[in-house]
Amino acid sequence: MANPDVQIFPHATGLAAAIVAKHQEPQDLVYYAGWFCPYVQRGWIALEEKGIKYQYKEVNPYRKERHFLDINPKGLVPAVVYKGKAIYESLIICEFLEDAYPDQNPLLPSDPTSRAIARVWIDHVSKAIIPAFQRLLQAQEKEKQDEAREELYIALRKFANEVQGPYFLGDEFSLVDVAIAPWIVRDYVVHENRGFTREAVSDAWVKYAGTVEKRESVVKTQSERRHLDGIYGRYLRNGAQSEAAKAVRAGRDIP
Ligand code: GSH
Structure with missing residues (x-):
């Protein structure tokens, strides 16, 4: 059966659209995201909380496009490409942001x-x-x-x-x-x-x-x-x- 989820609305709207518009410039960190996805929202909240510079790229994960499968073989959003290296799984991404940007508004206690x-x-x-x-x-x-x-x-x-x-x-x-x-x-x-x-x-x-x-x-x-x-x-x-x-x-x- 063709996956009906492929037909999802293609981009963020409302307040999220404003954030997307602000994060289009190339950066060391690229956030591959789907506007609708709760797992994506986790990494997105962490990026915003920490004030990290990132480029937002919208992906429809239901399409399973080759370029995205090369980043995340599971074909799921979110994924990050940081200085050319791919990272995926929302909680691993959140922990990575903590490790890579320890001085920017920590989201885990130090002890x-x-x-x-x-x-x-x-x-x-x-x-x-x-x-x-x-x-x-x-x-x-x-x-x-x-x-x-x-x-x-x-x-x-x-x-x-x-x-x-x-x-x-x-x-x-x-x-x-x-x-x-x-x-x-x-x-x-x-x-x-x-x-x-x-x-x-x-x-x-x-x-x-x-x-x-x-x-x-x-x-x-x-x-x-x-x-x-x-x-x-x-x-x-x-x-x-x-x-x-x-x-x-x-x-x-x-x-
Ligand atoms: N365990 C993953 C994480 O925490 O990042 C789950 C991510 C996930 O399920 N993302 C959904 C997805 O990409 C969108 S909300 N689905 C594509 C599919 O199911 O084919």
């Missing part, structure tokens, strides 16, 4: 124990929160939706219990917040279509999510919602053909 704790919770986002979110999005039967929603509530509640406030680690915005932010700003999809509410998670979650979604770097890396409707519509009907959608249908881990 090893706190850094490790931050990574524990980033891992929880990857292994518990995102899979539950994705399953809820794609679940068609009511029982499956109820099950996935409950799983998501439990995973978010665990995370929220550890929030120091206002951000996850306290006063400083960190990679833990970067890791979860794109799913906070997309939770309206499961709110409007799957009965999810922030209030059902916990008061701590309502407060934290409300803080993170207002962070400037989070706000300005978002495009207009209307262009996401088609993409999420396919997930909600369980018709999306992305690698993540196929993995969830097959009961495999999300790539």
Whole structure:
């Protein structure tokens, strides 16, 4: 079957379009991105938070074009080319930005124990929160939706219990917040279509999510919602053909 996701709207809009326009000049760091992608938004938030110079290049990852597969053989956005070397996987990119630009607004604490704790919770986002979110999005039967929603509530509640406030680690915005932010700003999809509410998670979650979604770097890396409707519509009907959608249908881990 031809992949319907190939037809996605071709470029960023709204506030994100303004950021894209500002990052067209060649730089040492090229960010290969898809405006719509939550994983892309992670790296994008980190770039903006750290004030790194980068060139933004839009890619439609569903096309699996040769030039992009040469950068990321998995064919997934985001990817970075830094001084000619390719790096991919959103969290690896975020860690790379920390390592390569240590003096520009650090997004991880300096003490090893706190850094490790931050990574524990980033891992929880990857292994518990995102899979539950994705399953809820794609679940068609009511029982499956109820099950996935409950799983998501439990995973978010665990995370929220550890929030120091206002951000996850306290006063400083960190990679833990970067890791979860794109799913906070997309939770309206499961709110409007799957009965999810922030209030059902916990008061701590309502407060934290409300803080993170207002962070400037989070706000300005978002495009207009209307262009996401088609993409999420396919997930909600369980018709999306992305690698993540196929993995969830097959009961495999999300790539
Ligand atoms: N684990 C990857 C990361 O963290 O960077 C996931 C990236 C990912 O799934 N990106 C999606 C993609 O490129 C867009 S949101 N999909 C293309 C496809 O599924 O064929």
